[in-house]
Amino acid sequence: MSEGNGQTGAAGTTALHGVKVLDLTQFEAGTSCTEALAWLGADVIKVENPAGGEQGRRSSADRPDQDSWYFMVLNANKRSITLNLKEERGKAMLREMIGQADIFIENFAPGVIDRLGFSYDAVRALNPRIIYAQVKGFGPGSAYENYLSFDMIGQATGGAMSITGEPGGRPLKPGPTIGDTGAGLHCAIGILGALYQRQATGEGQKVFVAMQDSTVNLSRIAFAAQLIHKKPAERSGNQVNIGTTAPSEVYKANGDGPNDYVYVYGSRASSVHWHRLLDVIGRPDLKDDPRFATPEARRDHVDDVNALIADWMKDHDKYDAMRILGEAGVPAGAVLDTQEITDDPGMRQREMIVELDHPERGRFTMPGWPVKLSESHVPVQPAPLLGADNGDVYGGWLGLSGEELAALKNDGVI
């Protein structure tokens, strides 16, 4: 563990081998970014306050005395050190580490990092090669620039909630945390682009992502819908944003569960999927029916389209239906819940779901990393306990002895 997060790549190394990240992130928007970097093999050092760590660590609903599951799924393969940034000695230690780091990242509330003395200008003065990354709720020039933000605030102001929900119903928050992790993924892209550029220029730079803005990017098809229909994109239930496709809906499958549904889609680019679907449901006679002859005609007769599929679907369980439709070349997806995904053998096989042992929580199962690189493999390791790597990191980076560390701890600096 002395030089990284325990990775052992198939080719003996990893994509970001040797890249050192000072990770001052908290909750999700920042931690999801550094999680991506850790899973590419970077050495991600979480810098946490000694009084309980970053705010997401101890937000457990089930066991307030232990690290939260929320923290666990966002901080695998990182190392943790404690550091009191309100202490002058703590600031000095961080400054010394900044001189040796490749990446510095934070997502505190607006203005906090500047008040701590670690603005971009201050950090760059210590290390012009450093890449300085920030995730905030709102971007420069926004009327909301100084406001707090969390996932759902990014989703509300970035357009996601205006396009999620039933037609005529209230706005709904998408379940996936695209305001947070969406921003984190965008930030990772910016950091990696800056790392590449640094190889040519020798200089670092600042990377900035607003949660509102990254939500807009994930909602961009709704902006295409607005260009088509010349009005704001609307909530359309399960229909695609552009709203011109049928089928494009979930259908109730056989079963009593809340997720016994299958999404069936037919591209508006042609009638190929539709014809395959008619064969599956035993209605090839309808291929020439003028109600369904073109994508436009099917959209105009969406209720008839839905009735045909619903009638077939009700007699199949969702797995059978997906298999039959999938084998026939019809785009179809069973609505899977988190447990069904957790239990999927293929998910386990490709380490998209992994089982880990945590020193306090014991054995548990969580999602791994979806980006598969043929020459960079990082086995998932559980999130670190608070300050678990003080000895290694402060010893290695700053040459501090065990005695010195004990004194610093005693003084509340680490």
Place this chain on the structure above:
Amino acid sequence: MSEGNGQTGAAGTTALHGVKVLDLTQFEAGTSCTEALAWLGADVIKVENPAGGEQGRRSSADRPDQDSWYFMVLNANKRSITLNLKEERGKAMLREMIGQADIFIENFAPGVIDRLGFSYDAVRALNPRIIYAQVKGFGPGSAYENYLSFDMIGQATGGAMSITGEPGGRPLKPGPTIGDTGAGLHCAIGILGALYQRQATGEGQKVFVAMQDSTVNLSRIAFAAQLIHKKPAERSGNQVNIGTTAPSEVYKANGDGPNDYVYVYGSRASSVHWHRLLDVIGRPDLKDDPRFATPEARRDHVDDVNALIADWMKDHDKYDAMRILGEAGVPAGAVLDTQEITDDPGMRQREMIVELDHPERGRFTMPGWPVKLSESHVPVQPAPLLGADNGDVYGGWLGLSGEELAALKNDGVI
């Protein structure tokens, strides 16, 4: 335009300056990936079939004779060449270009690229430095590996729909296209990691992302919820997945519009936001009320929490409410629609919304790129017309003359 996509960075260059991308993507999951690369300054060459281009290009609902708005918002700052990959001469030309490219990316239906003769092994044999990227619906080992996928199929099978919707209601598709663009963003992260690794190893590698898997990553907090509650994560309306927070809801603001709502959130980490909120709504007397004294108590009295806020909200328009709450340090977000975002001056100022002139469509407005790099600035340019860059690219990469190109066009090769 001879060496890239017209970028002019503040520092005279861009993050991915000189990086050459052979972009065989279509629709959104792949195009959103190469859009990110283009906005980092890579030279992205769309390789499209001469008969109408990639499938997303001519899927217009409003003007079937023109490039679609859907295409437009996903293919800015790219170049386009036509190439018939079913012709042996077309294959030979692509092979020659592969020798000169840094990145090869495709998201055809499963098996198509292999049948065309451009599997990873085949491409790698032509250029061992190339990074070969694929986005598919499902990963290796999945029972669904050979099935077609679109955005909503990734969302259904990746858990997103099981956690979106009203409690007790049917599964709903999040409006943002996280199955598609979510996969594209993950793929961009993988490509950039592989580019960085190549600087050390001199070798390329394969990058693979399944839409189902990247949706799981964006839904990972629901997997934490499952660990807490020991059952599959459920649909919870606007409440956060973990389901332990109040307030965590949209409230109806003054106004008649479908999006006259404001999301108000109070972190479960403390009572700080809640106390600020009570001050804003003129009820500081409730700070000591046992119904609201702790995050757990507020959650147990969520209906009372909601009633208090709803009563205040109904007298404020959403912009005023967000301003008042935001200034007071309460996390709050007006539910904004695509037009409101389009009209936001701050969005325009930071080029998150841009106005462009397209040769066929004329002047229009679309979202730009949310990742802001201080030393890499790529002004947004409209998506290319089909084959617009045949002359420049085939002339520059393959040394073909105008006469040779005319002959190839005549033969249906380009």
